[in-house]
Amino acid sequence: AQTVTQSQPEMSVQEAETVTLSCTYDTSENNYYLFWYKQPPSRQMILVIRQEAYKQQNATENRFSVNFQKAAKSFSLKISDSQLGDTAMYFCAFGGQNYGGSQGNLIFGKGTKLSVKP
Amino acid sequence: KAGVTQTPRYLIKTRGQQVTLSCSPISGHRSVSWYQQTPGQGLQFLFEYFSETQRNKGNFPGRFSGRQFSNSRSEMNVSTLELGDSALYLCASSLAGSRFSPLHFGNGTRLTVT
Numbered sequence: 001a002q003t004v005t006q007s008q009p010e011m012s013v014q015e016a017e018t019v020t021l022s023c024t025y026d027t028s029e030n031n032y033y034l035f036w037y038k039q040p041p042s043r044q045m046i047l048v049i050r051q052e053a054y055k056q057q058n059a060t061e062n063r064f065s066v067n068f069q070k071a072a073k074s075f076s077l078k079i080s081d082s083q084l085g086d087t088a089m090y091f092c093a094f095g096g097q098n099y100g101g102s103q104g105n106l107i108f109g110k111g112t113k114l115s116v117k118p
Numbered sequence: 119k120a121g122v123t124q125t126p127r128y129l130i131k132t133r134g135q136q137v138t139l140s141c142s143p144i145s146g147h148r149s150v151s152w153y154q155q156t157p158g159q160g161l162q163f164l165f166e167y168f169s170e171t172q173r174n175k176g177n178f179p180g181r182f183s184g185r186q187f188s189n190s191r192s193e194m195n196v197s198t199l200e201l202g203d204s205a206l207y208l209c210a211s212s213l214a215g216s217r218f219s220p221l222h223f224g225n226g227t228r229l230t231v232t
Contacts, residue, residue, distance in 0.1 A: 035220060043206065044121075045223035091161065105151060105174055106221060108161040 002027045004094050006109035013082045014117055020067075021077045021112045023092030030054075033095035034068070034075045035106065040088040048090070051075065082116045089113050119145060122224035124209050130230045136197040139227045143190050143211030150192040151221060152184060155206040164207075167192055196229075204231045 003026045013019035025034070036048040051059045051068050058066050063083075067076045079086055090113075093106040123142040131137050143150050151174075152164040163176035167186035184194040190211070196203055206228050210221035 037223075042225065043228075044225045045208065045210070045221075047220045047222075050220055105163040105166060105176065107163075108153075110160040 002029075002094050002096060002107050004092055004107050004109040006090075006092055006112050008112045009110070010113045010115070012115040012117055013079075015082055015084060017082055018078065018080045019082055019114065021079075021090050021092075021114065023075045023077070023109055025073050025075065025092070025094050027073070027094065027096070029096055034066075035093040035095065036064070036066070036075075036077045037091045037093060037108075038086075038088045039091065039111075040085075045091070049077065079114075084116050084118060087114060087116045122209055122211050122222055124207075124224035124227050126227060127225065128228045128230075130232065131199050132232055133199055133201060135199050136195060137199060137229060138193055138195045139207055139209075139229075141192045141194075141209030141211075141224060143192070143209075144222055147211035147213055147222070148190055149212045150186055150190065151210045151212070152192070152194050153208045153210065154178075155208055155226070156204075161208070164194065199231045201231050203229065205229060 005024045032053045034051045037045045038048050039045050049059050049061045049064050058068050063080045065078045089111045091111045092109040095106050125140045149168045151166040153161045155161045165184050166174040170186045181197045186192045206226045208223050208226045210223045212221050213219040
């Protein structure tokens with residue numbers, strides 16, 4: 001069974017600085033999907049960034065980028081120029097090769113609570 | 119486009135009662151998934167519905183059930199509530215058929231069982 005591990009329960013960063021959140025996963029599949037979601041105090045989970053495993057190029061969305069190391073099964077999230085609004089829980093999620101089909105659920109890590117300090 | 123809507127936002131129930139939660143997906147989304155979120159277990163997958171059929175189910179007891187209607191709206195039901203069922207229940211919809219389609223989540227229903 002696939003597992004997702006986020007080893008940092010809590011992190012803090014000063015506003016305008018850069019922070020990296022770690023995520024590792026375990027799978028025997030070759031084709032899969034990885035996601036980072038953000039959950040602010042409002043409770044709504046918001047997609048931050050996504051990566052297809054067969055794409056070697058790291059995904060980037062504005063201030064958010066990932067470092068995807070397929071061989072190491074590592075998928076870290078880098079937040080540049082941190083803003084107060086980035087304060088939230090961040091979840092790493094894995095979608096297997098059947099994601100979107102009959103085995104379509106995501107497997108989530110336990111999350112990292114990020115606090116951005118002024 | 120309106121997002122995923124979950125009602126109610128908060129519920130307080132007594133042990134042994136049953137509860138029904140509702141979810142309206144984004145227009146055009148045909149897949150609806152449900153997740154239970156607790157501080158101890160994190161996010162756990164309950165089930166997924168597509169075109170009114172349950173096509174995927176997590177490891178939860180039969181007290182947890184759901185259904186999907188022809189307009190893609192979904193409900194989940196928990197019978198014989200236990201204290202451990204207290205959690206945030208999240209609904210998510212997606213464009214089924216697109217393999218890279220992300221889940222779009224609602225704000226959740228906070229269920230407290232006393």
